[in-house]
Amino acid sequence: MEFPTVDGLRPTADRVRETLFNWLQDSIQGEVCLDLFAGSGALGLEALSRGAKHVDFVEKNGLVANCIRGNAERFEVSNATVYCADASRWLEAQCGEAAKEMPKYGLVFLDPPFSEAMLEAACIELNSSGLLRKGCLIYVESGSELAQKDIPDNWHELKRKKTGSVFYSLYQLD
Numbered sequence: 001m002e003f004p005t006v007d008g009l010r011p012t013a014d015r016v017r018e019t020l021f022n023w024l025q026d027s028i029q030g031e032v033c034l035d036l037f038a039g040s041g042a043l044g045l046e047a048l049s050r051g052a053k054h055v056d057f058v059e060k061n062g063l064v065a066n067c068i069r070g071n072a073e074r075f076e077v078s079n080a081t082v083y084c085a086d087a088s089r090w091l092e093a094q095c096g097e098a099a100k101e102m103p104k105y106g107l108v109f110l111d112p113p114f115s116e117a118m119l120e121a122a123c124i125e126l127n128s129s130g131l132l133r134k135g136c137l138i139y140v141e142s143g144s145e146l147a148q149k150d151i152p153d154n155w156h157e158l159k160r161k162k163t164g165s166v167f168y169s170l171y172q173l174d
Contacts, residue, residue, distance in 0.1 A: 012042055012111065012141065016163050020139060021046060023159050023170050024107070027137055028052050033107040036087050036126065037118075041068035043109040043139070048077055054103065057082045058090045087112070091125045104133035114143030120150040127152040127173075136173040141166060 012020070020043070021028075029051040035044030036058050044055040045068075057080060059065040065084035072080045083090055094102050110126065112118040119142055126132065138155060140146060145167050151157075155171040162168075 012040075013163065013166065016141070016166055016168060017042065017046060019161060019163070020168065020170070021050065024137065024139075025050075027107065031106045032103045033109070034058070034105045034131070035109045036091075036122065037110065037112045038068060038082075039064065039111065041071060041082075043111070044068075044080065045071060045075065045077070047107065047109075048080060049075075052079075052107070054079045054081075056080070056103075056105075058085055058087050060084065060086045087122060088118075088125055091122075091129050091131075094131055095129055102131055104136075105131055106133055106136050108132065108136060108138045110138055111141040119146075123150060123152055123155075127154070132173050134173060138171045138173065139168065140171065141168045143167070 028047055030053045033044060033047050033052050033055040035041060035055055038044060038057040038059040041057050044057050048055055057068050059068060059082065062084050065082050069082050072082070108126065110122060112122050119140070143165060146169055151171065154174045156174055157169055157171055159170040
């Protein structure tokens with residue numbers, strides 16, 4: 001895969017991605033996924049390569065969003081949609097009546113930029129968006145240990161790990 005050189009673009013490390021997809025190996029096939037704060041798109045593209053039905057990528061940087069599109073075309077992926085949008089504004093736009101038209105996601109990759117304090121707000125917005133189906137799995141990646149106050153009460157932690165300076169967890173929506 002090709003990635004542009006952009007400040008703050010931090011593809012999920014190979015070791016972390018390997019652990020994540022070992023956790024998810026029985027949960028990807030046929031799933032509708034959301035790669036919010038998509039960055040390189042590596043997580044969503046990996047999910048597609050492992051049998052996800054569809055992935056929606058949300059990335060605010062136009063150059064990076066175009067790169068995700070290019071990688072999807074290169075791998076002949078037709079079951080992906082790339083939205084060039086701010087994640088918070090995109091979620092807001094999907095709420096209410098619009099949520100009825102959107103798919104209900106069963107797997108979400110939530111990996112906001114570490115340098116910006118967005119995680120808590122993103123979790124709250126995602127949880128209240130109406131876009132998650134019951135039992136949805138939500139992967140959360142952070143540059144600091146996740147505090148329980150940052151995670152909605154109806155997200156049950158299934159797995160947690162730290163690799164280097166990356167903290168990551170897998171949650172399930174009750």
